[in-house]
Amino acid sequence: MRGDTMRVVIVGAGLAGLTAAVELVAAGAEVTVLEARDRVGGRMHGISATATAVADGGAAYLGVRHTALLEQVEEYGLHLASTGMVGDSTFLVSDRRTTTASRVPPLDAVALGDLFDRLEDLVASVRPDAPWSSPQAERLDRVTAARWLADEVTHPDARTFFPLFLGEMMAADPAAISVLHMAFYLRSGGGIRYLNAFEGGAQQWRIDGGAHLLCEALGDRLGDRIRLSSPVAAIEQGDDGVLVRCVADEDGRSSEYRADRVVVAVPPLLAERIDFLPGLRTPRATAATGRGCAVKVHLGYPDPVWRQSGLSGWSVSTDGPLLSTVDDSPPDGSAGVLTGFVTGAEAIAYSALPGDRQKEAALAHTHRLFPQLPPPTHFAVTDWLREKYSRGCYAALFGPGDWLQLGPTLTEPHGRVHWAGTETSLEFFGLMEGAIRSGRRVATELIHGAESAIPSRKVLSR
Ligand SMILES: Cc1cc2nc3c(=O)[nH]c(=O)nc-3n(C[C@H](O)[C@H](O)[C@H](O)COP(=O)(O)OP(=O)(O)OC[C@H]3O[C@@H](n4cnc5c(N)ncnc54)[C@H](O)[C@@H]3O)c2cc1C
Known part of the structure; x- marks a missing residue:
């Protein structure tokens, strides 16, 4: 420590890392946030879906039980948009199209x-x-x-x-x-x-303008404490502190940061890539740990045209690529935004297609779902499988054996290194709410001095 001020380096400026940073700054810590990307927000990312509408390329939906998220939305002066499903659902089951008031496929x-x-x-x-x-x-x-x-x-x-x-x-x-x-x-x-419900459930609202606005607001509060384009490669600790090393830049220069404590707030498969010295006692991920696989496509229209035919825009298809679609238009109806979800094994195949084939396949599928729609004016793909700094969207997937091996030490500090990120939260794991709760938990851990023995290099080297 320098005087009484604790120096903390936070790795990752997603919602978890940003939340932890803001709480630690408020408690008087000297905080630096190192973020690999050239933006904050991680899995929360806004993209242009029409000339005027920004849509959620990543996380979007929240509900009444997401109390920590709702508190932040209010604190940062953001607004909620209802996902209100008005109109009939559309189903494409074994190539047969039906529309019905129910949200459950005709099975x-x-x-x-x-x-x-x-x-x-x-x-x-x-x-x-x-x-x-x-x-x-x-x-x-x-x-x-x-x-x-x-x-x-x-x-x-x-x-x-x-x-x-x-x-x-x-x-x-x-x-x-x-x-x-x-x-x-x-x-x-x-x-x-x-989890499955819109009205009264986890998908009741979106953040008006995009969920990334929350991360940008947290980022604004932290100001130049955040260093973008700073991927962390190594974390070395000893009796007197921690040294955090970033990947060397094009000129071979590598930035280093010294701290009393480090919070690693990145998904488990990425934490596993950081070189820890001394090495970790227990891994953050195993060979069985997988990536959630999601690609989002956005089709933009001058207005939500499907509503004119009494349709909600919600659809489910038994064959891909678009396993579901949802109406994500701005609340004032000033543009029409239809979001398509390509997930699981389907996302792997879709992600491998060249851009023009992705567009062709999504448009053809949309035409079968909603033959009355004109061609969209805008088309955008957010392919999370290609995101080097996410590796698991919506979240990491724990494969066979993972919970028994990883679960008990998910939040156990490794000496001066502490853990955050939605995958360390037992409450709302994988969701924005889980990310915030993990950020708050780790901040409390540091503020109240949860001590963990500083590991000896001899014993713990990998
Ligand atoms: C398509 C999609 C849909 C989703 N839908 C929803 C939803 O509707 N509702 C919901 O609640 N949640 C949803 N989620 C999940 C939600 O986005 C996440 O739970 C949440 O954003 C995770 O935040 P985090 O801070 O834990 O991790 P991240 O957002 O992944 O943040 C980690 C940060 O660390 C950075 N990083 C990685 N490695 C390094 C390194 N070596 N050095 C420095 N920085 C590094 C990354 O760039 C990133 O910014 C969705 C996610 C996706 C992708």
Whole structure:
């Protein structure tokens, strides 16, 4: 420490790192935030969907239980836009188009009801405060969600629906996650019904103008404490402090920062790439840890034209690329923005296409869903699979064995190095709310001096 002032370096200017930084500055710490990208916000990113409308290329939706997020929205003078679903849904199930008032695809209702009952049972069996200590943790952590489906669910309609559901909820291919992760994620986010709902659920609102505005507001408060384009490569600690080293620039110059404590607020697969000296006692990710796979496409129109035909813009398709679409138009209707979600295994195939083929495939799919629409005036793709500094969108996916191995030490400091990021939050894991809660938790940890033995290099070197 310099005098009584604690020097903290925060790695990552996503919502978690920014929240931690603002709280630590308010508590009197000297804070530097090192961010790899040339912007703040990480997985919250605004993109132009029409000449006047900005849409969420990343995180968008929030609900009434996201109390920390709602507090920040209010504190920074931002406004909410309702996702209000007025009009009929559109479904493309096995190539057949239907429109109906229901939000559930026209599949066997009893089979879907049974599937949800079984999922609810799994969700209820998980300990939200320590999923790795759930009664059936070992069994549930061994099996992938795809295996569970194959073994436990026989009805073809339930089998058709399941990957769509996990694609929408978690941007996950069922083969990539353990049953424990699926059940934990659904529980952590408030349960299946809450997570899946617009009205009264986790998708009730968007932040008017884009969720990235919140990160920009936090960034403005931090000012020049944030260093952009500063990817951290190594973190070395000893008895007297920590040295944080950034990747060398084109001229071979590498910036270094000294601190008393470091907060690493990056997704687990990226934390794993940082060189820690002494090495980590437990990894942040394993070979089984996967990336959530999401590509968002935005189609821009002069106004929300689908509403004229009594349609809400909400659609679900059993075949890709657009597994779902939603109306993300500005609240005043000054432009029409239709967002398409390409998720899970479909996103991997879509991401591999050249740009013109991506556009062609998305437009053809939209035409089948909404034949009455004119061609869009704007088209944009946000491909999170190609984002070097995200590696997992919406969030990292814990594969078989991960919760038992990684869970117990998710937030345990490594000497002077502390952890934040939505993937370290047991509450609302993977969501913006989880990111804020993790940022607050780590700030409290530092402010109240959660001490952890400084690891000895000899014992811990990798
Ligand atoms: C398509 C999509 C849709 C989503 N939808 C929703 C939604 O509707 N609702 C919701 O609540 N959440 C949603 N999410 C999830 C939400 O975006 C995340 O939970 C949240 O933004 C995570 O914040 P974070 O600070 O933990 O991580 P990040 O936002 O990933 O921030 C980490 C930061 O660290 C930086 N970084 C990485 N490596 C390094 C390094 N070595 N050195 C320095 N900096 C580094 C990154 O550039 C990044 O800025 C969505 C995400 C995506 C991508």
